[in-house]
Amino acid sequence: MKVNFYTSLREYSERKEEFNKAIFDVVESGSFILGPKVTELEEQIKAYTGAKHAIGVASGTDALVIASHILGFTDGKEVITSPFTFLASTSCIAKHNAKPVFVDIDEETFEINTNKIEEKITPNTAGIVPIHLFSQMNNMDRIMEVASKHNLRVLEDAAEAFGMRWHGKHSGTIGDMGIFSFFPTKTLGGYGDGGMIITNDDNLAQMTKMFRVHGASKKYHYDYIGYNSRLDSMQAAVLSVKLKYIDEAIKKRETVAKWYTDKLSDCEYIRFPKIKGDQSPVYYVFNLLAEKRDELADFLKENEIGYSIYYPIPLHMQKCFSYLGHKKGDFPVAEKISQEILALPIYPEITEKEVDFVCDTIKKFYRK
Structure with missing residues (x-):
């Protein structure tokens, strides 16, 4: 018997008509970049997670890079995170010339050992990137306690954590910002790359909306040197179908x-x-x-x-x-x-x- 590690074909077969309609509705609309389908998904993610703001971007990696930039994880600042994770969780820090500072993991959960975070804090520490991996979230009570005490920003890498909750609060909604990946294998996965940044902070949300379109406050008016990172309308349509289930x-x-x-x-x-x-x-x-x-x-x-x-x-x-x-x-x-x-x-x-x-x-x- 052959057992695939993952396949999207069974889910597609079960809901083929819904997926086909969602995809062809986008084709017939002619709206492929951002647009109504992305806005619709953003509203659905807000409703599901309880986040005040949800901003679709091109991938989970882009979400990490953009959020790290906005939170000031740049130019020699130190950011505490785990060494036991996917590259993007740490490359987002290094790309802005900040310094990743690793803390070992808990042997029973594989999450960052929150009891060891505080000993790594220096006057140059800017933030913490907890990564919610495998099946559970980090101890966010402890992380937020340490962050508050030392005035640090918290970016939750919830790329693999859609649906997870800590004390009833959805992953990504507890820190300053959180991110999701919609890579096809994820719990909520599309038919290609996709990501989302969530936050409860109005100013951070407004910056994120500008950063994903080259830093523009309106067309051809650039407040920042930003990115070209927009969630594809077709992916948003597919994700809206999946989110229902x-x-x-x-x-x-x-x-x-x-x-x-x-x-x-x-x-x-x-x-x-x-x-x-x-x-x-x-x-x-x-x-x-x-x-x-x-x-x-x-x-x-x-x-x-x-x-x-x-x-x-x-x-x-x-x-x-x-x-x-x-x-x-x-x-x-x-x-x-x-x-x-x-x-x-x-x-x-x-x-x-x-x-x-x-x-x-x-x-x-x-x-x-």
Whole structure:
């Protein structure tokens, strides 16, 4: 049996008429850049998340770069974040010549260890970028407490966290600004790139609206040196269809996660991350820690089972960040987890039979 790590085809097949209509309505309207469909999605995101403002941009990476610029993460300022994440969560800091300052992760959640943030703060620290990864949010109570005490700005990287809530507050709405990615594999994913910046601050929202169109307050009137980063109307139309069913999709992901935990609970070579705090998790990915991870991954591949490794090399050990001067052993928890973590297929349309096959294959590997 072949089990894809992810496929969009099953969802498309289920709602083909809705998706086709949404796409062709955009084609027939002739409005492809920003326009009514983007405005409609922005209003829907505001309603779903509770954010005061939502501004569509071209990708989650652009959202991080633009928000970092607006919040002053520039020109030698220090910004605290995690080394255990995707490149864009930190390259957005480096691109503006600010300095990423890494804090090791919690071994049970894989989120930034909030108890270690304050010791990294200096007079040059400008902000914190918490990254809500895998299935849960960071401890935002602690992060906001530290930020308030030291007058720091907070940019929530919620690229993978659509639908997650901390004490009932949606990801991205607690800090100064938050961002989402609509990359196709995401919980709310389009049929191409797309992203969104959310904020409850009127001034930050107004700046973001200008920054996404070259820094213009109105056509050919430029207040800032901005960006060309606009959410595509066709992507917005697709996302509006998907947003109608997002709660159902999140619930199905939870069911799939429970299948995995129940079926693998008796496998002594497997460990699962823990959910901590008063939050509503969303299983965008399903990670576990596995003994002989690389050998297991090879065995899954041999049996046509898709998998991914988030992330095989922590950022402090990446060549592009060698200028920061870190060495192996500086962030031991991130380094340890990177050697054990493995993500299994999870999406709303995966079947229990497929999950059974994945779990049976894993157990077969360890019986060899």
